[in-house]
Amino acid sequence: MISKKEVQHIAKLARLSLTPKEAKKMEKELSSVLDYIDKLKEINTDDIQPISQITGLKNVIRNDEKYEKYEVKKERIKIRNKLLKLAPETKDGYLKVKSIIKKTTKNK
Amino acid sequence: MKLFELNIEEAHQGLVEKEFTSEELTQAVLEQIEKKDKDIFAYLTVTPELALKKAKEIDAGIARGDQIHPLAGIPLAVKDNILAEGIKCTAGSKILENYIAPYNATVIEKLKEVGAIIVGKTNLDEFAMGSSGENSALRPTKNPYDLERVPGGSSSGSAAAVASNQCICALGSDTGGSIRQPAGFCGVIGLKPTYGAVSRYGLIAMASSLDQIGPVTKTVKDAKIVFEVIRGKDPLDSTSVESNVQNLKSNIQNLRIGIPKECFSEGIDRKVEKVVKEAIDKFVKLGASVEEVSLPHLPYSLASYYIIMPSEASANLARYDGIRFGFTKTNPKFQNPSNKTQNLIDGYFKTRGEGFGEEVRRRIMLGTYALSAGYYEAYYLKAQKVRALIKEDFNKVFSKIDILLMPTSPTLPFKLGEKTKDPLSMYLSDIYTVSINLAGLPGLSIPCGKINNLPVGLQIIGKPFSEELLFQVGQIFEQSNT
Numbered sequence: 001m002i003s004k005k006e007v008q009h010i011a012k013l014a015r016l017s018l019t020p021k022e023a024k025k026m027e028k029e030l031s032s033v034l035d036y037i038d039k040l041k042e043i044n045t046d047d048i049q050p051i052s053q054i055t056g057l058k059n060v061i062r063n064d065e066k067y068e069k070y071e072v073k074k075e076r077i078k079i080r081n082k083l084l085k086l087a088p089e090t091k092d093g094y095l096k097v098k099s100i101i102k103k104t105t106k107n108k
Numbered sequence: 109m110k111l112f113e114l115n116i117e118e119a120h121q122g123l124v125e126k127e128f129t130s131e132e133l134t135q136a137v138l139e140q141i142e143k144k145d146k147d148i149f150a151y152l153t154v155t156p157e158l159a160l161k162k163a164k165e166i167d168a169g170i171a172r173g174d175q176i177h178p179l180a181g182i183p184l185a186v187k188d189n190i191l192a193e194g195i196k197c198t199a200g201s202k203i204l205e206n207y208i209a210p211y212n213a214t215v216i217e218k219l220k221e222v223g224a225i226i227v228g229k230t231n232l233d234e235f236a237m238g239s240s241g242e243n244s245a246l247r248p249t250k251n252p253y254d255l256e257r258v259p260g261g262s263s264s265g266s267a268a269a270v271a272s273n274q275c276i277c278a279l280g281s282d283t284g285g286s287i288r289q290p291a292g293f294c295g296v297i298g299l300k301p302t303y304g305a306v307s308r309y310g311l312i313a314m315a316s317s318l319d320q321i322g323p324v325t326k327t328v329k330d331a332k333i334v335f336e337v338i339r340g341k342d343p344l345d346s347t348s349v350e351s352n353v354q355n356l357k358s359n360i361q362n363l364r365i366g367i368p369k370e371c372f373s374e375g376i377d378r379k380v381e382k383v384v385k386e387a388i389d390k391f392v393k394l395g396a397s398v399e400e401v402s403l404p405h406l407p408y409s410l411a412s413y414y415i416i417m418p419s420e421a422s423a424n425l426a427r428y429d430g431i432r433f434g435f436t437k438t439n440p441k442f443q444n445p446s447n448k449t450q451n452l453i454d455g456y457f458k459t460r461g462e463g464f465g466e467e468v469r470r471r472i473m474l475g476t477y478a479l480s481a482g483y484y485e486a487y488y489l490k491a492q493k494v495r496a497l498i499k500e501d502f503n504k505v506f507s508k509i510d511i512l513l514m515p516t517s518p519t520l521p522f523k524l525g526e527k528t529k530d531p532l533s534m535y536l537s538d539i540y541t542v543s544i545n546l547a548g549l550p551g552l553s554i555p556c557g558k559i560n561n562l563p564v565g566l567q568i569i570g571k572p573f574s575e576e577l578l579f580q581v582g583q584i585f586e587q588s589n590t
Contacts, residue, residue, distance in 0.1 A: 014422060014476040015429075015453070016469055017461030024524060026473060028140065028529050033474060035534055037411045040490050043497065050492030053317045053347070054548035055304045060346035082210045086433035095431055098452040 001031045111136035112273040117454060118332040119276055120178045123170060130163040131278075134225055137183040141228070141274045149249045150269035152188050153196050154228035159183065162225050169223075178333050185275035187266050188229040189236055189312040190321060192216045199312045200232045200244040203435045203463030213310020214345065215279060215321050215338040222337055224275070227275055230265025234465045236286055236314050238262050239537040243467045244530055250524070251293060253562055257521040260290030260537075266324045267294040277334055278324040283314050284413055285541025286518075287322045288553035292516035292565020295555045296551035297325045297582070298543075299335060302572045303548035304349040306335075307342030315420035316347075318413075320476030328554065328582035335575060342480070351573045358393050358396040362585055366401035368511035371540060373407075376518045383564045384515045387556035390570050390588060391513070401509060403501040408494050409543035414535060415478050416546070423473030430459030437462050470531060497575070499547045506571045512583055514540050516553040516565030519569030544569055552578040 007027045011018045018026060080093075089096035111133050122128050127383035138156050145151055160181065186192060189199045191209035193216075198204045212220070219226075233243035235541035241249040241264025249264040251257040252272040259268040263280030267290035270278050281285040282300035291298025299322040306321045313319060323334035341350040367388060392398050435457040439520055464472070478487035505512065518539055527534040543553040549569055556566035566585075570578050 006477070010358075010473050010477050010480065014472050015426075015456040015460050016464070016472060017457040018469075022469075029470060030477070032530075032532050033414060033535070034477075036535075037487070039441065040408060040411050040415075040494055043405070043494055043515070045409060045490060045493035045497070048493040048496050050220055050489055051496045052492055053303075053498065055347060055349060057304075057347060057349075079210075080212050082301060083433075086207065086210060088430065088433075088436040091184060097431055098455045 002027060002034060109271075112140040112276075114276065115326040116178060116182055116277055116333050117327070119182055120176075120180075120203065123181050124176065126170070130166040130225065131160060133181065134159050134163040134183050134227065137227055137273075137275060140272075144272050144274055147250065147255060148252055148268050148274070148275055149247050149274055150230055150265040150272065151185070151228045152200070152231050152246060152265070152549060155163055155195060155226060158195075159225050159227045162223075166223050166225070170212055175459065176328075177222035177337075179219065179337060182224055182276050183227045184219065184224045184503060185228055185230050185234055185266055185269045185278040186216065186226055186390060187263050187278070187280050190216065190279055191280060191310040191312070192229070195226070195229060197229065197312070198246070199236070200234045200355060200464070201465065201468070202245045203459075205245075205435065207434055209310075210259055211310065213321075214307035214342045216310065219335050222388075225529060230263070230269055230278060231260035232264055233466050235312065235421070236262040236281055237421070237471055239285065239289055239534050240264070240522070240524075240527065241268075241290070242524060243465060245465050250522060251521050254521065257292065257523055259560070260287040260293030260517070260521065263290050263324060266463065267291050267296055267298065270294070270324050270326060272295045277326070277330055279321060279334075279338075281311055281319060281321050282543050282545065283318045284417060285538040287324060288516050288541050288551055288565065291324055291553045292419055292555070292561065292567075293521040295558070295563030297323075297328055297331045297555075297576070298553045299323050299331045299575070300544060300551045301335060301339065301575060302351065302425075302550045303545070304347055305339050305351050305550070305573065305575070307338075307345040307348045309342055309344035313424040315417040316424060317420060318417060320545075321338045327585050328579055329553070330550070331393050331582075332575075332579045336374060338469060360391075360396050363396040363511070363581065364392075364509040365391055365396050365398045366505055366512045367401045368406060368505075368512060368514060369400050369516050370406040375536065375539065377520060379559050380515055380518065380520060380564055383557040383559060384566055385526070387566050387585070390462055390585065394584065394588060398511070401505050401512070403505060403543070404500075405494060405497045405501050406543055409498055409546055410535065412494040412498065412532040412538050413538070413542040413546060414474070415487050416495060418471040418475030419478050419488050420475070422472045422479065428460060428463060428580060430455055430463070435459060435463040465532070495546050498543055502543075502547045510570070511574075511577065512569040514567045516540060516567045520559055520562045520564070540567060548572060550575050552582050554582050556585070
């Protein structure tokens with residue numbers, strides 16, 4: 001079971017707007033799925049190590065190298081411009097983000 | 109036989125022997141799409157100009173006397189969550205309705221290199237979340253065997269396109285059954301490769317520890333041809349691994365087959381059970397040794413899956429913020445009158461609330477809940493421990509048998525609208541497929557019979573990287589039916 005308050009809290013964490021009607025439906029549907037999931041409690045997992053993937057690979061990381069070559073840099077600028085074209089709003093080669101801090105006028 | 113009815117092998121032979129050109133073959137497939145797809149809705153985007161241009165290039169090569177790959181000049185359909193540069197890629201979602209792929213997925217890169225022809229992008233449940241195709245934000249795909257029934261999902265368009273000869277072969281993706289279940293419902297072949305066998309680079313991520321790209325085809329041999337092109341380690345997907353192509357000659361008399369007893373206990377349609385059991389009997393007649401085995405944690409796989417998958421999905425879908433790409437919603441109501449700009453967080457709420465469909469929102473909510481403070485241990489950690497137990501069950505079974513046979517789905521293709529009201533009943537459609545993703549194993553679904561003209565799928569499951577054995581066993585079964 002999940003409460004109405006919890007649904008609202010989770011929607012906030014997940015950055016989803018829900019109308020009151022949608023929230024009510026969500027409460028009912030999530031509760032029914034969570035009830036089903038509760039059957040996991042039937043299994044004793046005290047000494048079991050959890051797994052998050054199955055290949056057993058560990059931390060595949062690339063070398064931390066600087067791209068100095070002109071061709072590489074040129075290629076990266078090309079890719080950057082291509083990706084920027086997909087953004088709803090850009091300015092001077094950057095993504096434009098909505099305001100976070102309120103603009104205030106300086107006091108002198 | 110019409111050109112669009114050919115499989116990969118037949119079409120390749122026709123091209124090599126100059127019975128027809130790739131342009132004629134592609135044209136025939138495009139005409140079939142024109143004729144059929146207004147009823148089936150398998151495609152979201154069709155790319156005739158690009159396809160015919162590429163086909164002419166292949167034809168020029170053949171005319172020059174080039175040796176061509178079995179996939180060269182072959183019309184292929186691609187699920188619309190796999191990026192093909194310059195072509196729209198929507199993931200069946202409003203949030204990506206105008207998104208043009210800026211690069212190729214590795215699988216597309218590989219298929220283009222051997223000369224395959226992309227004819228279009230196929231419909232799917234939004235972000236590959238669904239088992240019927242009905243969660244597509246655009247329109248549901250219909251089952252070619254009965255237009256009132258679902259084709260299965262989430263690779264609904266790919267399976268329906270292959271079944272209705274609107275392509276020669278297709279690519280799908282499988283997170284919990286999304287290739288195998290629709291292949292079963294549409295009477296075609298579908299392979300979910302071993303986790304890591306195929307690069308996920310350029311696949312729109314749903315649950316990263318479960319997702320795999322695989323082929324949907326008309327024959328088992330065709331699935332093998334596509335798989336061998338797309339498999340292999342990719343530096344752009346650090347979870348991909350190099351698998352060795354096994355050169356084995358399996359003898360059906362030496363084959364040890366296991367039947368998990370947990371599969372036939374509850375919830376299965378008795379008619380489906382009968383057809384699957386008859387298929388199993390056929391293997392006995394062919395000389396294989398068949399024994400009942402137990403996977404004690406199998407009945408818990410769906411519950412474990414419905415924690416792990418939404419948890420990973422909720423994190424993966426955080427990227428749809430309306431800032432970098434995709435749909436963005438600005439609502440004047442939220443504008444701050446003092447500086448005429450919109451508040452950042454309100455933009456997130458609106459963009460995501462309106463851009464995502466119901467099922468996607470449900471899974472994001474479920475995943476966020478399972479990962480949130482106070483519930484992480486009870487849900488996420490518990491599900492991961494059960495996942496370990498499920499994997500161990502399979503390890504044990506595979507120490508004494510070679511393959512497992514299971515139904516692909518507990519029911520026949522159901523009617524459109526039949527399960528949309530109750531999400532849990534829809535989730536139960538994947539009861540036989542999700543455990544294979546949790547354990548990372550390869551699974552091949554092949555048609556094994558029909559009930560009232562509706563196809564039934566049989567699932568062949570093997571150890572990690574045993575695809576070659578699955579193809580051989582599948583082919584033996586296929587040939588015994590012809």
